[in-house]
Amino acid sequence: MKRSSKAWDTIKYATLALAAFAILFPPYIIVVNAFKTKDEFHSKSPIALPDSFLYLKNFAQAFKQADMTSAFGNTLLIIAVTLVLNILIGSAFCYAVGRFDFKFKGPLVGLFLFATIIPSITTQVVNYKTVQMLDLTNNLMGPVLIYVGADILQIYIFLQFIRSIPYELDESAMLEGASLIRIFRSIIFPLLAPATATIIILKTISIYNDMFIPFLYLPRAEHVVVSTSLMRFFGVNSGDWQMISSAILIIMIPTAVLYMFLQKYIFAGVTSGAVK
Amino acid sequence: MFSRLPFNTQKKFVIFGFVSLPLLLLLTFSYYPALELIRLSFTSWDGLSPNKEWIGWSNYKEVFANPAIFGVFKHNFAYFVVGIVQNIAAIYFAVVLNSKLKGKNFFRLLLFLPYILNGVAVAYLFGYVFDTTNGSLNYLLGQLGFDALSQTSWLGNESFVNYTLASIGFWRFMGFNMVIYLAALQSIPSDIYEAASIDGANGWEKFIHITLPNIYKIIELNLFLTVTGALEVFDLPFVLTKGGPAGASETFVMKIIETAFQFNNYGLASAMSVVLLLFVVIVLSIQRFLLNKKGD
Numbered sequence: 123m124k125r126s127s128k129a130w131d132t133i134k135y136a137t138l139a140l141a142a143f144a145i146l147f148p149p150y151i152i153v154v155n156a157f158k159t160k161d162e163f164h165s166k167s168p169i170a171l172p173d174s175f176l177y178l179k180n181f182a183q184a185f186k187q188a189d190m191t192s193a194f195g196n197t198l199l200i201i202a203v204t205l206v207l208n209i210l211i212g213s214a215f216c217y218a219v220g221r222f223d224f225k226f227k228g229p230l231v232g233l234f235l236f237a238t239i240i241p242s243i244t245t246q247v248v249n250y251k252t253v254q255m256l257d258l259t260n261n262l263m264g265p266v267l268i269y270v271g272a273d274i275l276q277i278y279i280f281l282q283f284i285r286s287i288p289y290e291l292d293e294s295a296m297l298e299g300a301s302l303i304r305i306f307r308s309i310i311f312p313l314l315a316p317a318t319a320t321i322i323i324l325k326t327i328s329i330y331n332d333m334f335i336p337f338l339y340l341p342r343a344e345h346v347v348v349s350t351s352l353m354r355f356f357g358v359n360s361g362d363w364q365m366i367s368s369a370i371l372i373i374m375i376p377t378a379v380l381y382m383f384l385q386k387y388i389f390a391g392v393t394s395g396a397v398k
Numbered sequence: 399m400f401s402r403l404p405f406n407t408q409k410k411f412v413i414f415g416f417v418s419l420p421l422l423l424l425l426t427f428s429y430y431p432a433l434e435l436i437r438l439s440f441t442s443w444d445g446l447s448p449n450k451e452w453i454g455w456s457n458y459k460e461v462f463a464n465p466a467i468f469g470v471f472k473h474n475f476a477y478f479v480v481g482i483v484q485n486i487a488a489i490y491f492a493v494v495l496n497s498k499l500k501g502k503n504f505f506r507l508l509l510f511l512p513y514i515l516n517g518v519a520v521a522y523l524f525g526y527v528f529d530t531t532n533g534s535l536n537y538l539l540g541q542l543g544f545d546a547l548s549q550t551s552w553l554g555n556e557s558f559v560n561y562t563l564a565s566i567g568f569w570r571f572m573g574f575n576m577v578i579y580l581a582a583l584q585s586i587p588s589d590i591y592e593a594a595s596i597d598g599a600n601g602w603e604k605f606i607h608i609t610l611p612n613i614y615k616i617i618e619l620n621l622f623l624t625v626t627g628a629l630e631v632f633d634l635p636f637v638l639t640k641g642g643p644a645g646a647s648e649t650f651v652m653k654i655i656e657t658a659f660q661f662n663n664y665g666l667a668s669a670m671s672v673v674l675l676l677f678v679v680i681v682l683s684i685q686r687f688l689l690n691k692k693g694d
Contacts, residue, residue, distance in 0.1 A: 130601065134494045138505050141491065144569070145508055148527050151534040155526075168534045211420050218416035222409055230417070237428040241678050243630050243651055244671040247658045248431035248438070251445070271427035277420070302408045331516045333633050338659070349518040353637060356522055363526050373519040381514045385507055388514065392574065393581040396619070 149374075156180055156368035163364040180368035184355065188369055192344065193351035200262055200336075200347065201329050204269040205322055212276035212321070213314055217306045220284035221292065231281075234274055242272050243334070250338060264339040269329060275395060276321045282394070283317035284310065320391040323384060330377055348373050432675065439669035444662045457669035467670065470648050476560035477567060477631050477649075481624035484568045488575035488620070489613075493605065495576070496583040506580070510573035517570075521637040524566045528552035553639055556646035563634050563647055571627070575620050582616040583609065615689065622685045626678050650674060 155163060157172035157180070166172075184190070219231060249268060250259070258264035287310065295305045333349035340347065346354065352373050359365045381388060403411075439457050441450040461467050491509060495502045512520065527535050530551045540548035552562045586609065594604050610617075632651040635641060641648035650670070658667035 127601075134497070134499065137490070138494065142505070142508055145512060147534070147538075148523050148569075151526060152523055168532060168537050211423075214416040215420040218413045222413055224413050230421070233421075233429075234424060237424060239679055239682055240428055240432050241626065241630055241675065242428075243632065244654075244675045244678075245428065245431035245435065247654065247664060247667050247671055248434045249427055250659075252426065252431070268427065271423040274424070296405075301403075302405075302412045306412070327514055331514075333518050333637070338655075349516060352516070352518045352522065356525075363529070363532055366522060367526065370519045370522050373516050374523075377514045377516065378511070381511065389506075389510070389577055389581075392513075392577055396574075396578050396623070 152367040152370050155364050156371050158364045160362070160364065180365055181372060184365055184369040185372060187358070188351040188355035188372075189343070189346055190348075190351055190372060193346045193348045196262060196340075196345060197330060197347045200265055200269070201326055203263070203266050204329060205325055207266070207270045208273075208276050208325065209318055209321060211270070212280050213311055213318070214306065215277060216280035216284050217310050220281060221289070221310075234277055237274060245272070246334075246338060253339060259339055260342050260345065262340070262345060265335045268335055268339070269325070273325075275324065279317050279321055279394060280314060283314055287313050319387055320394060323380075323387055324391050324395050326380075327377060327388075435668045435671050435675070438665055439672045441665045441668075443664045443668075445658065445664040446662070450665075453665070457666050458673070460666060461669050461673055467653060470645075470650050470653050473560045473635075473647060474628050474631060474649055477564045477628035478625060480561065480564035480568050481628055482621075484572050485575055485617070485620050485624060487568075488572050489579050489617070491572075492576045492579035492583055493609065495580060506577070510577055512570045512572075513574040515570075517633050518637055520566065520570055521634055524569070525553070525638050528562060530554065553647075554643050556643055559639060559643065559647045560635075563631075563638065566634055566638075567627075567631070575623075578620060579613060579616060582613040586612045618685055618689060622681060625681050629674060629677055629681075 151168055154171050155168065157175050157177050158166065159173075159177060159179075162173060219227060249272065253259055253264045253267060256267070258267060291309055291313075292305055295309055300308075330348060333353070336345075336347045336350050337353075340350065343354075352369055355369050356366055359369075438450065440452055440454060442453045442457075443450040491505075495506050495509075499505075527533055530536060530549070533552070535552065536548045536550065539550075553559055555562075590608055591604055594608060599607070630651055631649045632655075635647040635649055636652055639647045641652055651674070654667050654670045654674070657663050657670065
């Protein structure tokens, strides 16, 4: 018994070490090469450390050439507007549905739940035409409309959460003469904060990492976002891996940093988002 | 002012005001496109002209009869195979990280890390790893003495390019599956395991008779995500290989996008979308059916 558990421990650590190596090796290569000059890159082995981690020219050039000022600006704007709309519309909807009974409420909620069956990637052929008709292609608000309109994750999360807020809070506020709008604004919405935080994290990551929607709806150079800026940069610098490495790092770092600080919320959010 | 209105008027206002906009969005961006896809799939619409000529089932015949269209599903199959292995690895690491272990929070943090990284950046990251001449994988193989292997063109070989690409998916999503399994494992009450230990069950027996049955639902959920993910692969091959070499890594969604937006054949692209939609719905229905049967 004792011996087998010791062997099991060895296997556990060996496989974890292997996994850690497999996960860290690709980013390691990017990190060491992003700081190499062109000559260094060609003369040294790919896994060798650079002469200096203070050689930042690749980053400066990548940042400029990939137009990352616009890319980060556009991405942030899309994320911010999407989040505000999603949270306002989603929480208000869940207040109405979670707190009141009305005709057709069951079928209405069913309609929202059933829609998750439709994979959003299949409907783009038609949605593209809809956005075009609204004159929102080549406009940052086009992707916002798709992110707000075609995703119902926030409704799941809010709907689950609002059930855990006791109705007595609403009742006592009503007795004191508060209007329903005021109850929503000053009592329910603030209490939904943990759900709101989950939604902010999940949506920020998914929009930041999305390539498909911006590629389809924002072909112009001025509307570049992080994903498409990297694609364009790769097209121009293909083969210059020390340059591409630095561009990859610039794009990867923001979510990695966010992850370090918000890991607890991210794990909780991912779990509740997946098991909807 | 609003608060002076009678409660019922307020209630009606709230319900109507708060429900109508999300409902409109849902209908516009989920249900309308699904129905419109079906209608367009019976036409030869080019995406521009005002008339949409009705051509019956011929788009569907084209989808199933033309190996250049339906045949690309065999490229998607590689992602499914790798996805199964990925789930097994995810369950394994979830069990490992759920046991008594030093540094388990660190490993959980590390294994999940790839999931939150930008997909395009990850694709190019592996473009570098798999590069034939400068790539770090071939360099590593050379250093380890596998000289013959170290010349491999990982992304340029038609027979295994899809497995190469799918392995990137493995790297990226294994930790995601693992975190979901881990949450399921943590919700199994520990007294069941204690009781089994008293009865003399060993670790493997506990895994088979307690752990697996208790995470059955979550395994199904993850498998569903794996199957639909495999059917809907787009960004990795699109970014890294553009479907090459010679179309060997083209996936079904890439084919849809190309048909619609490059060849302006919206009718055919719609029929392809409907076929994909049906596949996903069928997979989901099977999953729900099995789940309900198990629940009875």
